[in-house]
Amino acid sequence: MIKVGVLGARGRMGAEVCRAVRDADGMELAAAVDQGDGLDALTAAEVVVDFTHPGVVMDNLQWCVKHGIHAVVGTTGFDAARLDSVRSWLEEGTGNVLIAPNFGIGAVLMMQFARKAAPFFESVEVVETHHPNKADAPSGTARRTAELIAAARAEAGAAPFPDATSTALDGARGADVEGVRVHAVRMSGAVAHQEVILGGHGELFTLRHDSMNRESFMPGVVLAVREVAGLPDRLTIGIESLLGL
Numbered sequence: 001m002i003k004v005g006v007l008g009a010r011g012r013m014g015a016e017v018c019r020a021v022r023d024a025d026g027m028e029l030a031a032a033v034d035q036g037d038g039l040d041a042l043t044a045a046e047v048v049v050d051f052t053h054p055g056v057v058m059d060n061l062q063w064c065v066k067h068g069i070h071a072v073v074g075t076t077g078f079d080a081a082r083l084d085s086v087r088s089w090l091e092e093g094t095g096n097v098l099i100a101p102n103f104g105i106g107a108v109l110m111m112q113f114a115r116k117a118a119p120f121f122e123s124v125e126v127v128e129t130h131h132p133n134k135a136d137a138p139s140g141t142a143r144r145t146a147e148l149i150a151a152a153r154a155e156a157g158a159a160p161f162p163d164a165t166s167t168a169l170d171g172a173r174g175a176d177v178e179g180v181r182v183h184a185v186r187m188s189g190a191v192a193h194q195e196v197i198l199g200g201h202g203e204l205f206t207l208r209h210d211s212m213n214r215e216s217f218m219p220g221v222v223l224a225v226r227e228v229a230g231l232p233d234r235l236t237i238g239i240e241s242l243l244g245l
């Protein structure tokens with residue numbers, strides 16, 4: 001039995017993770033912790049799953065590493081500086097960390113297809129749409145997608161994107177993530193959606209993914225909980241390697 005602790009257990013994702021862990025073979029919900037509860041109950045867990053808030057996730061993660069508890073992190077807001085901090089903590093502590101901006105299988109495939117397609121088109125932009133209660137913009141998935149697109153284009157020696165804009169209202173061209181434009185829509189009725197639009201000579205190619213509910217993330221979360229202890233690296237980004245991608 002893998003003993004699992006959930007951080008952010010009363011939140012939209014955390015509550016779903018508690019259900020998924022209870023339903024999963026070979027797993028037991030050892031602790032369900034939310035705002036104001038204190039972290040001590042998590043010492044009963046071998047793996048902690050964090051779906052909290054970008055503002056608190058670093059403290060949570062540092063605590064897990066210090067206590068030698070494996071961590072599966074879905075909370076967003078990770079940039080290169082934050083990942084460097086996690087790597088430095090891992091030099092001292094025990095336990096593995098897996099951080100994934102998206103646990104949806106389709107979303108992971110969309111990111112990989114975008115990476116593959118990006119060097120073949122003159123223009124590539126990312127448009128994400130989320131529920132209006134989301135704290136961060138652009139989404140972690142959109143940031144990661146843009147980083148993958150930028151890396152693939154740099155490796156292929158692709159030209160900069162054509163864009164003659166010389167006057168624009170603030171934000172009209174979206175955020176610049178390593179040179180890739182990322183547009184964030186916040187919309188009642190939405191859950192989590194993303195389009196990657198690629199344009200070339202007389203053609204447009206659109207990759208689209210829609211998360212219709214939060215249950216859709218659970219197969220990826222459960223897989224990560226099962227695998228995190230045995231991963232070859234102390235820090236793993238994304239569930240691609242667990243899916244054989």
Ligand SMILES: NC(=O)C1=CN([C@@H]2O[C@H](COP(=O)(O)OP(=O)(O)OC[C@H]3O[C@@H](n4cnc5c(N)ncnc54)[C@H](OP(=O)(O)O)[C@@H]3O)[C@@H](O)[C@H]2O)C=CC1
Pocket residue numbers: 007008009010011012013014033034035036051052053054056073074075076077100101102103104140217
């Ligand atoms: N990787 C992925 O596949 C996915 C990632 N996410 C990400 O997960 C995160 C959470 O999203 P969501 O579930 O919608 O957010 P919610 O706001 O619904 O849930 C977050 C929960 O964490 C609680 N919380 C806040 N601070 C702490 C703390 N210090 N210790 C313990 N609990 C705390 C909140 O309490 P309170 O409300 O009182 O502040 C709340 O109950 C976001 O970063 C989101 O982007 C979401 C979906 C999928």
Ligand SMILES: O=C(O)C1=N[C@H](C(=O)O)C[C@H](O)C1
Pocket residue numbers: 076101102130134135138139140141142191192193
């Ligand atoms: O806040 C959300 O809801 C989601 N957050 C993640 C992100 O920022 O990419 C994953 C998914 O898009 C849902």
